[in-house]
Amino acid sequence: MxxxxxxxxxxxxxxxxxxxxxxxxxxxxxxxxxxxxxxxxxxxxxxxxxxxxxxxxxxxxxxxxxxxxxxxxxxxxxxxxxxxxxxxxxxxxxxxxxxxxxxxxxxxxxxxxxxxxxxxxxxxxxxxxxxxxxxxxxxxxxxxxxxxxxAGPGDGSDRFGYWVSRCALAGNEDVLAPTLAGRHVQVIxxxxxxxxxxxxxxxxxxxxxxxVGNEHTFEDVIAQARSVAGHTGTVVEAAPNWLAEQGVAYWSGPRSLPLWLPDGFEGFSRRSNAAFRAAGGALRSLRGTLRDTLDDERARGLERNRRAGLSRAEEGELLGELRDRPDDGG
Structure with missing residues (x-):
């Protein structure tokens, strides 16, 4: 022992x-x-x-x-x-x-x-x-x-769990996201x-x-989160400069879109895990983590106050602004 x-x-x-x-x-x-x-x-x-x-x-x-x-x-x-x-x-x-x-x-x-x-x-x-x-x-x-x-069940930062829980909460309604192309997510x-x-x-x-985990495009993370949560609405992408003008923060914290990073952080979520793998590191699937995270999010309450992300009301206001100003979308 x-x-x-x-x-x-x-x-x-x-x-x-x-x-x-x-x-x-x-x-x-x-x-x-x-x-x-x-x-x-x-x-x-x-x-x-x-x-x-x-x-x-x-x-x-x-x-x-x-x-x-x-x-x-x-x-x-x-x-x-x-x-x-x-x-x-x-x-x-x-x-x-x-x-x-x-x-x-x-x-x-x-x-x-x-x-x-x-x-x-x-x-x-x-x-x-x-x-x-x-x-x-x-x-x-x-x-x-x-x-x-x-990432995973029990995360007190509320960052990774935001997307799968938001997709579950939105159901057949729209979800707001930053421009996804060219962005990546890496979690363990x-x-x-x-x-x-x-x-x-x-x-x-x-x-x-x-x-570190495997590298995923932000688009793939959102797609898998939607699939796990059964989201049938639309993902509405907004340009980063427009989001910043509306006071939406990146990465984490209140009134943020978690995991989104501005330009200049292209390598942040794309680090090599070759040494980890060579030393026996094993990683479950992203879908498995998303599924277990959603179970945990449901248990804690999808509409609870979060440490990271937008409230559903804040998101609705921003989506309304985008509908009124379509040229400002991403």
């Missing part, structure tokens, strides 16, 4: 990691504040404030087969490394593809240039600092897992990401690996 410590483990990805580890028969401990919810059944939970000096007292004398770090707070990461690096046979840092500086090159791999880390309050720069500190402390026992956009199901993270730890995989 392996002893695994997850620094986190009560939120979305951490919870999935802990659940799969327990199901696989491992001895699992989660150290976290616990504000994101209770730990999964079968997990030893250590409640700790990671800013406190005594945060790791309950786990620092144990020899761990694997430590999995989820935080992007460089203070948390450095404190954990100082307390535990010498106690871990293998260490996995969950990083992000946001660490890469260029977003224009399709197919870029792990050798792409990273952003300059000059601040710790910027997500991408903080993740680079976490990678640097972890490399210095753990050396060749370290796996840096640069995750892409994570949270369950696939967790499964490979655990495999990487068991196999002692080292170095930096992009844990």
């Amino acid at each position: 392996r002893r695994v410590l997850i620094l986190g483990g009560t939120a979305w990805l951490g919870r999935e990691l802990a659940t799969q580890l327990v199901d696989g028969g491992d001895d699992v401990t989660c150290l976290a504040r616990g504000r994101s919810g209770p730990p999964p059944p079968g997990v030893v939970f250590v409640a700790a404030d990671r800013t406190a000096g005594a945060a790791y007292d309950a786990v620092r004398t144990t020899d761990w087969d694997e430590v999995i770090e989820l935080s992007w707070d460089i203070g948390h990461v450095r404190n954990a490394l100082n307390a535990l690096a010498g106690r871990a046979t293998h260490w996995t840092l969950i990083s992000s593809c946001s660490v890469y500086a260029p977003d224009t090159e399709a197919g870029a791999d792990e050798s792409a240039v990273l952003v300059q880390a000059n601040a710790d309050d910027d997500y991408a720069q903080a993740k680079v600092l976490c990678e640097q500190s972890s490399t210095a402390a753990v050396g060749d026992r370290l796996l840096i897992l640069r995750a892409g956009l994570i 199901d949270v369950r696939d990401l967790a499964a490979w993270t655990l495999r990487g730890g068991r196999d002692g995989v080292r170095g930096a690996i992009n844990a």
Whole structure:
């Protein structure tokens, strides 16, 4: 039985990691504040404030087969490394593809240039600092897992689930989208990401690996979302400049069209996953993720207030504007 410590483990990805580890028969401990919810059944939970000096007292004398770090707070990461690096046979840092500086090159791999880390309050720069500190402390026992956009049931960001849930909510009515041609989407199901993270730890995989899904055109994602949801209305595309004029944001957040990116990000959702595949990474179908996501969206309520996307009322107003000004459509 392996002893695994997850620094986190009560939120979305951490919870999935802990659940799969327990199901696989491992001895699992989660150290976290616990504000994101209770730990999964079968997990030893250590409640700790990671800013406190005594945060790791309950786990620092144990020899761990694997430590999995989820935080992007460089203070948390450095404190954990100082307390535990010498106690871990293998260490996995969950990083992000946001660490890469260029977003224009399709197919870029792990050798792409990273952003300059000059601040710790910027997500991408903080993740680079976490990678640097972890490399210095753990050396060749370290796996840096640069995750892409994570999707699937339980997603609290509401980004990926927006399209399939909106198609289901719209039914036979219209759905608003940005101009789709030339745009791409790349997501990895949270369950696939967790499964490979655990495999990487068991196999002692080292170095930096992009844990990203397969590349899809935005048109294909919308088409599959419509098929899964049974949408029979029309997808009305609007030009990006018109959307911006109406105060519609890209990528995420309130009053946005999620997953849409402006020009200049042509490589963002088209990163190479060749190393991930070569290391045994397995990916379920996009349709499977969409189907399970819709089940989750229905359970949470298709008309709930979302963290990302347009409300149906906002969408209706914009569609009305487009009908009145057809030349402004995309």
